[in-house]
Amino acid sequence: MENNKIISNYKISWCPGCLNNIILHSFAKVLSELEKEGKIDLKKVVVVAGIGCHGKISDYLNLSSFNALHGRAIPTALGIKVANKDLKVISFVGDGDIYAEGLDHLIHAARYNVDIKVFVHNNQNFALTVGQSTPTSEKGYKSKVRPEGEKQEPINPVFLMLASKASFVARSFVLEKEHLENVMREAILHKGFSFVDILQPCIVFHNTTNFLKERIYKIEIPKSFEEAMKLSLEWNYNLEEKSKIPIGIFWKETKETFEEKEEINEIFYKRKKDVNFANLIKGIIL
Amino acid sequence: MRINILIGGQAGQGIEASSEILAKSFIKLGFYSFVYRDYGSFITGGHNFNVISISEKPIHSHELAFDLAIALDENSFKIHRNEFKPDCILISDLSVSYKKYVKVNTQEIIEKINAKPLVRNSIFLGALFKALDLPLETLLESIKERLKDEKNLEAAKLGYEYSRKLKKIEIPERRNKKVFIDGTTAVGLGAIYSGLDIYFAYPMTPATPLLHFLSSKREEYKMKTLQLENEIAVANAALGASYAGAISMVGTSGGGFDLMCEAMSLQGMTEIPLVVYLAQRASPSTGMPTYTMQGDLKLALNCGHGDFPRVVIAPGDAKEAFYKTIEAFYLAYKYNVLSIILSDKHLAESFYTFDSIEEPKIKVENIILKDQKKFKTYSLTKDGISPRSVPGEAIVKVNSYEHDEYGFTTEDAKTAKAMQEKRMRKFETLKKEVEGKFEMAKVYGNGKNLIISFGSTKGAILDALSTLKDFRFLHIIYISPFPKEIVKEEIEKSKRKVIIENNVGGQLGSVIRENTGFELDEILKYDGRPFTSEEIILNVKRWLSGKQ
Numbered sequence: 001m002e003n004n005k006i007i008s009n010y011k012i013s014w015c016p017g018c019l020n021n022i023i024l025h026s027f028a029k030v031l032s033e034l035e036k037e038g039k040i041d042l043k044k045v046v047v048v049a050g051i052g053c054h055g056k057i058s059d060y061l062n063l064s065s066f067n068a069l070h071g072r073a074i075p076t077a078l079g080i081k082v083a084n085k086d087l088k089v090i091s092f093v094g095d096g097d098i099y100a101e102g103l104d105h106l107i108h109a110a111r112y113n114v115d116i117k118v119f120v121h122n123n124q125n126f127a128l129t130v131g132q133s134t135p136t137s138e139k140g141y142k143s144k145v146r147p148e149g150e151k152q153e154p155i156n157p158v159f160l161m162l163a164s165k166a167s168f169v170a171r172s173f174v175l176e177k178e179h180l181e182n183v184m185r186e187a188i189l190h191k192g193f194s195f196v197d198i199l200q201p202c203i204v205f206h207n208t209t210n211f212l213k214e215r216i217y218k219i220e221i222p223k224s225f226e227e228a229m230k231l232s233l234e235w236n237y238n239l240e241e242k243s244k245i246p247i248g249i250f251w252k253e254t255k256e257t258f259e260e261k262e263e264i265n266e267i268f269y270k271r272k273k274d275v276n277f278a279n280l281i282k283g284i285i286l
Numbered sequence: 287m288r289i290n291i292l293i294g295g296q297a298g299q300g301i302e303a304s305s306e307i308l309a310k311s312f313i314k315l316g317f318y319s320f321v322y323r324d325y326g327s328f329i330t331g332g333h334n335f336n337v338i339s340i341s342e343k344p345i346h347s348h349e350l351a352f353d354l355a356i357a358l359d360e361n362s363f364k365i366h367r368n369e370f371k372p373d374c375i376l377i378s379d380l381s382v383s384y385k386k387y388v389k390v391n392t393q394e395i396i397e398k399i400n401a402k403p404l405v406r407n408s409i410f411l412g413a414l415f416k417a418l419d420l421p422l423e424t425l426l427e428s429i430k431e432r433l434k435d436e437k438n439l440e441a442a443k444l445g446y447e448y449s450r451k452l453k454k455i456e457i458p459e460r461r462n463k464k465v466f467i468d469g470t471t472a473v474g475l476g477a478i479y480s481g482l483d484i485y486f487a488y489p490m491t492p493a494t495p496l497l498h499f500l501s502s503k504r505e506e507y508k509m510k511t512l513q514l515e516n517e518i519a520v521a522n523a524a525l526g527a528s529y530a531g532a533i534s535m536v537g538t539s540g541g542g543f544d545l546m547c548e549a550m551s552l553q554g555m556t557e558i559p560l561v562v563y564l565a566q567r568a569s570p571s572t573g574m575p576t577y578t579m580q581g582d583l584k585l586a587l588n589c590g591h592g593d594f595p596r597v598v599i600a601p602g603d604a605k606e607a608f609y610k611t612i613e614a615f616y617l618a619y620k621y622n623v624l625s626i627i628l629s630d631k632h633l634a635e636s637f638y639t640f641d642s643i644e645e646p647k648i649k650v651e652n653i654i655l656k657d658q659k660k661f662k663t664y665s666l667t668k669d670g671i672s673p674r675s676v677p678g679e680a681i682v683k684v685n686s687y688e689h690d691e692y693g694f695t696t697e698d699a700k701t702a703k704a705m706q707e708k709r710m711r712k713f714e715t716l717k718k719e720v721e722g723k724f725e726m727a728k729v730y731g732n733g734k735n736l737i738i739s740f741g742s743t744k745g746a747i748l749d750a751l752s753t754l755k756d757f758r759f760l761h762i763i764y765i766s767p768f769p770k771e772i773v774k775e776e777i778e779k780s781k782r783k784v785i786i787e788n789n790v791g792g793q794l795g796s797v798i799r800e801n802t803g804f805e806l807d808e809i810l811k812y813d814g815r816p817f818t819s820e821e822i823i824l825n826v827k828r829w830l831s832g833k834q
Binding site for chain 1: 483486512516532654676
């Protein structure tokens with residue numbers, strides 16, 4: 001596989017059988033296809049990761065990467081994109097990472113329509129800190145903090161991103177690999193802010209594999225925003241018997257990006273600078 | 287000769303513009319001006335005042351003993367009446383009783399020339415110029431430069447006519463060009479000179495004026511200013527931008543900087559160059575937003591968990607702020623470190639006059655390796671400095687986790703130790719260059735006793751020094767790296783020594799103790815107001831006599 005060029009030799013330390021591996025390999029596959037098609041230059045790809053199990057992905061990739069702070073991958077990615085608009089900036093974040101610690105950044109990045117891609121490894125728990133609940137853990141989820149079960153309702157990130165007017169909103173499921181790859185591909189090629197909530201059962205702390213498998217169904221892109229909103233409300237992230245879980249692209253539109261709005265027209269490290277001292281101090285001489 | 291002029295009134299009454307016009311007019315006549323701004327957290331109403339101190343000799347601070355006062359409202363007269371010198375001239379249109387009063391019927395003038403009420407200030411400025419027997423043309427020139435409404439010129443002329451000559455001041459014979467600048471503009475110009483690409487900020491007094499200043503210069507210098515959702519986003523985005531090759535800076539005040547602290551630690555680990563403008567205000571917490579304090583010195587020195595090197599520079603006046611900002615950029619981008627420019631409300635918003643400003647001797651070099659194969663972001667070099675590249679030119683991996691030379695995460699004991707040592711080693715290299723190249727501290731005067739201070743207290747202490755002839759003044763500019771040898775030597779060769787700072791905890795005192803072992807007496811002020819030279823003279827004399 002061409003993926004070998006993209007996947008590094010770094011020893012994988014995810015649990016054996018961890019579904020994060022699917023996200024890694026799907027991503028590598030999509031990138032190598034896009035490269036072959038001449039749609040992407042691997043030298044210009046930067047991966048930004050948060051902190052959590054997902055964050056290890058930056059070590060597993062032979063790409064420029066910034067393993068940022070917990071919850072802060074999105075503003076870091078924004079900074080990279082504005083400094084060099086030619087880069088393809090792709091951030092991998094976790095559900096604890098970005099729906100708890102860094103939720104504000106997610107909403108604002110959607111509002112700005114900054115041209116970065118956000119892939120959420122949503123395993124509905126804090127796995128790296130051994131299984132506490134995150135904002136997308138279902139009500140009743142049992143952890144060492146709440147052995148009797150989580151008492152709070154989960155948030156619905158797809159609904160939230162639509163409400164924040166993100167220009168690309170999708171949901172995928174790791175065990176629908178081909179579908180995931182198509183969504184990833186679309187998200188990467190989309191000009192503007194792309195958001196993909198990837199449902200990824202945690203085989204150690206929160207194995208929702210069967211639950212999700214039985215309820216997932218694929219959607220076509222809804223015709224109207226209202227329809228998209230309605231569809232996003234079909235599943236509330238609780239694990240209820242009658243749940244139906246739509247996956248696919250919920251919304252996609254072309255809007256002016258953050259960089260375009262801020263008139264960022266150059267790559268800053270290539271910028272020629274010749275500040276004339278006499279001109280600089282003109283205003284302060286009397 | 288020194289003249290202190292008060293302009294007092296409510297927010298929104300045009301105090302700032304009038305002060306600037308007055309200060310510039312005096313400079314044009316050959317004087318030096320210093321402008322102090324005192325205002326509260328309101329957009330309209332309340333009580334604000336500015337002090338314009340002028341002298342034929344260099345002047346570095348204001349005094350609260352007035353020779354002239356323009357009262358725009360009754361409150362200003364009532365509040366400051368006890369700060370008037372015995373022969374202070376009052377210029378106003380209020381119905382108050384005062385002996386040396388130039389009472390101008392502003393209502394009549396405004397109606398006569400059919401102008402907007404705000405020209406009232408220009409009427410007073412005209413009246414003030416006549417009271418001091420100064421040439422009206424100079425004032426008119428300054429008004430023309432600053433105010434769009436031409437009615438102000440007419441108003442000033444009529445104010446001049448209505449007034450009377452009350453005091454004669456000698457106009458200096460030589461009228462050389464001078465530099466008139468506030469601390470905020472100085473930092474801004476220093477940043478632009480350093481090749482600033484992107485300034486990231488979230489509004490917070492008293493750092494906001496820098497965001498406004500740089501925003502106003504965006505077109506001219508092809509740089510960007512970006513206001514993001516909070517200080518956390520600001521600091522992380524700036525690190526992202528700097529990683530991708532942009533010369534980046536963030537600006538904030540205490541509370542905002544608290545939010546950035548985690549990102550400062552990230553800077554230490556990732557070794558991405560970053561410059562921070564930290565403008566202190568009265569603290570802790572929300573404190574007094576528009577008032578001054580030197581309460582964040584220890585925060586600047588200690589923010590962010592773990593051991594990592596940083597530069598902390600506290601300039602003492604606007605000119606120093608310009609040069610030291612350039613040094614902050616130079617060091618950040620040469621050594622891949624965090625540079626903090628520690629300012630405060632007093633320095634940021636006061637206006638200073640200098641004879642000249644020379645082109646800086648150093649230039650920031652943002653060296654980026656091109657077209658690299660198998661690039662090591664964290665190469666273990668002898669001097670500790672790892673050359674930089676950017677994505678697009680190489681695969682550049684940066685990491686908040688401990689990492690190997692390529693930037694891959696590691697928990698290996700040997701590698702971790704080598705990286706910890708490398709980060710500290712580059713600071714030793716930096717220290718050597720700073721010690722040999724830059725002014726880390728400066729001594730003023732020749733007395734046998736010593737005053738030690740840092741940052742914006744410089745002005746008032748310099749002005750007090752002409753009275754305190756037995757004293758030298760050691761002004762510490764670099765807090766990190768700390769000029770240990772200079773401070774030690776100055777303390778050792780002095781008879782009596784005292785530290786002066788604008789906070790309640792004596793933070794500089796403890797930094798000095800940590801670095802030199804000396805425990806010294808302190809004169810502290812912590813009511814949100816800057817020291818004046820009178821206060822310094824009084825307190826130093828009290829301290830000398832043991833009656834502090």
